[in-house]
Amino acid sequence: MTMELPQQVRALERLLLREDIEQFLYQEAALLDERRFHEWIDLIADDIHYHMPIRRNVKFGELDHENTDAESEMSWFDEGKRTLLGRVRQIMTGVHWCEEPFSRVRHIVSNVQVVGVRDDEVDVKSNFFVWQNRLQEEVNVFVGRREDILRRDEETGWKIRKRLILLDQNVLLAKVITTFF
Amino acid sequence: MPARQDSALRKLVDLDKGLVAREIYVNEDIFRQELEQVFARAWLFVGHESQIPNPGDFVVSRMGTEEVLLVRDRKGNIHVFLNSCRHRGMKVCRYDDGNTLVFTCPFHGWSYDTDGRLVGVPYFKAAYKDRLDKTQFGLLEVAQMTNYYGSIWATWDPKAPSFEAYLGPYADAVRRCFEATDGTDAGVELFQPVYKWRIPTNWKFPAVSFDGDRAHAAMTHRSINVAAIGPQGDRNGGSRHVIQAEWSQTNYEMSTPELGHGGHNSIFDQPGVPPYEDTWLTEPGVDEYYRATREKRRQKYQDTYILGGEKLLVWPNTNVQAGLLSRILIWHPHSVGVTESWRAYQVDRDAPKPVKDAQRHYMMRYGGPCGLTESDDMENWNYAHAASSGTIAQRIPYNFQMGLDSSFRDERAPGMTLNYDIAEENQRSRLKRWLDFMEADSWDDLYPYAEPDGKGAASKNRERGSRP
Numbered sequence: 001m002t003m004e005l006p007q008q009v010r011a012l013e014r015l016l017l018r019e020d021i022e023q024f025l026y027q028e029a030a031l032l033d034e035r036r037f038h039e040w041i042d043l044i045a046d047d048i049h050y051h052m053p054i055r056r057n058v059k060f061g062e063l064d065h066e067n068t069d070a071e072s073e074m075s076w077f078d079e080g081k082r083t084l085l086g087r088v089r090q091i092m093t094g095v096h097w098c099e100e101p102f103s104r105v106r107h108i109v110s111n112v113q114v115v116g117v118r119d120d121e122v123d124v125k126s127n128f129f130v131w132q133n134r135l136q137e138e139v140n141v142f143v144g145r146r147e148d149i150l151r152r153d154e155e156t157g158w159k160i161r162k163r164l165i166l167l168d169q170n171v172l173l174a175k176v177i178t179t180f181f
Numbered sequence: 182m183p184a185r186q187d188s189a190l191r192k193l194v195d196l197d198k199g200l201v202a203r204e205i206y207v208n209e210d211i212f213r214q215e216l217e218q219v220f221a222r223a224w225l226f227v228g229h230e231s232q233i234p235n236p237g238d239f240v241v242s243r244m245g246t247e248e249v250l251l252v253r254d255r256k257g258n259i260h261v262f263l264n265s266c267r268h269r270g271m272k273v274c275r276y277d278d279g280n281t282l283v284f285t286c287p288f289h290g291w292s293y294d295t296d297g298r299l300v301g302v303p304y305f306k307a308a309y310k311d312r313l314d315k316t317q318f319g320l321l322e323v324a325q326m327t328n329y330y331g332s333i334w335a336t337w338d339p340k341a342p343s344f345e346a347y348l349g350p351y352a353d354a355v356r357r358c359f360e361a362t363d364g365t366d367a368g369v370e371l372f373q374p375v376y377k378w379r380i381p382t383n384w385k386f387p388a389v390s391f392d393g394d395r396a397h398a399a400m401t402h403r404s405i406n407v408a409a410i411g412p413q414g415d416r417n418g419g420s421r422h423v424i425q426a427e428w429s430q431t432n433y434e435m436s437t438p439e440l441g442h443g444g445h446n447s448i449f450d451q452p453g454v455p456p457y458e459d460t461w462l463t464e465p466g467v468d469e470y471y472r473a474t475r476e477k478r479r480q481k482y483q484d485t486y487i488l489g490g491e492k493l494l495v496w497p498n499t500n501v502q503a504g505l506l507s508r509i510l511i512w513h514p515h516s517v518g519v520t521e522s523w524r525a526y527q528v529d530r531d532a533p534k535p536v537k538d539a540q541r542h543y544m545m546r547y548g549g550p551c552g553l554t555e556s557d558d559m560e561n562w563n564y565a566h567a568a569s570s571g572t573i574a575q576r577i578p579y580n581f582q583m584g585l586d587s588s589f590r591d592e593r594a595p596g597m598t599l600n601y602d603i604a605e606e607n608q609r610s611r612l613k614r615w616l617d618f619m620e621a622d623s624w625d626d627l628y629p630y631a632e633p634d635g636k637g638a639a640s641k642n643r644e645r646g647s648r649p
Binding site: 054057058068076078089090093138171172178 | 275276277278279372373374375376377378379380381401403404405407408409410521526537541542544545546549550551553556557559560561563564
């Protein structure tokens with residue numbers, strides 16, 4: 001199969017964009033896993049909406065009611081940069097007992113899809129598998145999907161302006177969530 | 182396995198010395214007995230009428246380890262049913278909430294009306310030959326249910342006293358936990374949905390200590406102020422505490438060892454409610470609303486002596502709290518080493534949206550499994566339980582001696598035992614009631630209880646004019 005030159009250029013542009021975004025997401029995950037939280041928070045846009053809804057068990061045909069609504073309902077996380085920064089400060093006190101000593105956390109990010117491109121923003125979906133091992137034998141596994149809006153940024157390449165985190169759990173099976181997604 | 186009615190359990194819980202065997206927190210046989218002796222008898226929190234406003238509405242809830250359905254039937258009456266088909270036990274509902282005409286079991290198709298009646302049985306004529314008595318096989322309904330100012334409570338025991346009698350001297354305080362901030366009875370609603378998460382600890386770790394363990398705060402929550410998550414933002418060093426107006430009062434641990442309820446409360450030296458002090462320094466408009474509602478509440482209670490700071494455990498496993506963190510905390514037993522924690526957050530039903538939003542966001546960042554303040558509680562409850570479970574660990578008791586022998590009574594808080602604000606009086610009260618339940622054959626041995634001073638709590642409350 002042969003492509004016209006303009007088609008080839010567009011395909012190459014898409015490939016480069018996806019490669020750029022994947023590298024950004026992997027680097028973000030590495031910062032979290034390496035506990036470089038202050039560097040991680042620099043990737044967060046000042047106007048971020050960081051939202052992890054609660055997932056309901058709903059009847060067939062009522063899937064629009066599955067995830068809680070940030071407008072009026074409770075979520076696991078529904079916050080902006082100020083609270084995220086508070087979380088970083090708390091972890092870095094050394095007396096935040098549920099992260100002291102630090103857990104071993106590994107973020108596996110995959111299934112990256114660039115689903116929308118605008119002038120300075122892109123819509124990106126990705127899956128995550130987050131492993132947390134704490135003290136000797138405590139293990140928490142968090143699996144789900146993220147829907148991000150990333151904004152181009154001169155300094156960091158991209159900043160995260162919106163992150164919807166769909167955790168695949170109903171009753172939360174971990175006692176706390178102290179990691180970021 | 183300690184049998185009922187012998188001294189085995191009593192030897193484990195020595196409240197005179199303030200020493201309690203770790204066994205009662207980690208032993209599986211004792212856990213199984215608790216399900217029968219405590220959770221099948223006591224009044225338990227099920228939900229709130231705001232969760233099921235319309236006929237046919239339902240929400241899944243839980244009593245002890247078992248799932249129940251809170252349902253408003255087609256006539257508008259509220260019911261609580263065990264979520265288990267009368268045929269083979271399958272859950273008749275596997276949705277968290279919704280609206281329905283019938284609950285149809287997905288196994289063989291038995292179906293139940295929203296009032297619990299068995300209304301549909303496949304092959305009723307062909308195979309049962311019309312001989313199945315459907316009236317005997319409706320959904321199992323709780324023995325007693327009450328709508329207490331909007332909150333729904335239930336018990337499986339027909340001999341339990343009325344819920345108000347069960348609360349004893351705390352009936353008014355619990356009622357006020359479901360008031361709007363302007364003093365309107367039954368004036369709150371729950372944010373949806375209820376938080377549900379698993380904590381690897383015995384249910385008594387949180388239930389015995391919550392609103393009865395001021396001593397933990399300074400150490401457990403050392404990291405929180407730097408996060409500055411409170412409504413005051415970075416001011417006051419980011420303190421998570423409420424700014425309080427000047428008001429002459431004394432703070433105590435208060436409880437009823439006879440009934441097991443109790444919390445942190447204040448005795449005001451004057452009738453009425455303290456004036457409002459601005460709290461929501463980072464949320465425009467919210468203080469204006471709460472200042473106005475406080476003024477209404479102050480008028481309602483201007484001639485009434487009431488206990489300050491409605492924050493208490495309703496025995497056995499539900500904390501109700503009014504005020505800045507208006508919420509209901511339920512510690513469901515799951516297994517001996519796992520608690521399923523449920524958390525419902527309340528807000529004035531008629532508050533404007535910006536107030537509801539501010540309240541909701543503060544509650545999310547403060548508490549629960551993702552809240553900054555309470556995550557460190559979970560770590561401590563988790564590993565305190567784990568490190569109590571070993572053979573050698575069980576040879577040594579827990580120490581509950583803080584404030585031992587320094588409790589007192591005060592005529593301004595009839596029926597209650599008081600202690601200094603930082604004590605373990607409430608924890609001892611709860612363990613005393615635990616022992617009562619574990620040893621009692623029936624409610625005959627649990628109620629009516631003997632008032633130590635020989636005076637009825639309710640009648641004294643009326644003397645203080647705290648009831649309308």
